[in-house]
Every structure is written in C-alpha cells, then in structure tokens.
Amino acid sequence: MLKYRNNLDKKEIYDPIRRKWVKCTEEEEVRQCFILYLLQKKQIPATHIAVEKEIKVNGLSKRYDLIVFNRNGDPYLVIECKAPHVEISQSVVEQVAVYNKTLRAPLIGVTNGKSHYFFHINFENNEISYCDFMG
DSSP states (O other): OOOEEEETTEEEEEETTTTEEEEOOHHHHHHHHHHHIIIIISOOOGGGEEESOEEEETTEEEEOSEEEEOTTSOEEEEEEEOOTTSOOOHHHHHHHHHHHHHHOOSEEEEEOSSOEEEEEEETTTTEEEEEOSOO
C-alpha cells in the first residue's frame, strides 16, 4: 500500500527502496505503484531495485527511473516511468533504450501507470521484441 503524508503543506509519498519520503508528483506515484508491483506481485527483493541513480550516456549525465538487478548484480530490467497524462510514444521507448546502451539490461520497459510496454533486447543481432512482463 502506498504511504502518503503532508509535510509543511506539501504532499509526500514514501519510497521503500530509498527509505525516505519524497515529493508526491504524478510520475512519482506511478514509480511507487510500480515498485509495489515489483515487490509484491513479482516478489523481487528490495535490494535488487535501484531508483533514480545517475549514469553516463555518451558522456552526458542521465538519471534512470528504476533498475531491477539479477542475482549476480547485473542490470536485468530498466524502467522509465511517466505521469499518467503522458502518452507512451516511440520517443519514450527510445529514452529508456538510450539509457540501456550503457546499462545493457536484457529487458526495458515504460509505464505511465495506465499503459505498460516491455521489450526484450537481443544485443547479438541488435533486435527488440515485445514481451509480456506484466502477464
């Protein structure tokens, strides 16, 4: 269950991965809902999830939304979260794909809380195929 509080008239939501209260934006609510999905439905340990960390992509500093790591500590899934009113477009998928050039996870995903799309990346032949991660 999501946890909310008001702090100096600002709404905050609790992030169980970062273990802190953060500003409650629409995108943050989507991120926190997806974190709960990963923890509760997919049974992914909290220690295998990272939130909003900086990476270098083509020499530029970028911040990904979520990464799920496998048991070896390698990136397994990179997820880009958007606010519910943001349409999941090709440019949103390309955003997470660009991050993944550095991270090299076999799965990438995008969600706005209403629509979710996940893709398997084959680095050997540079192909992307849709996969049903949510099913």
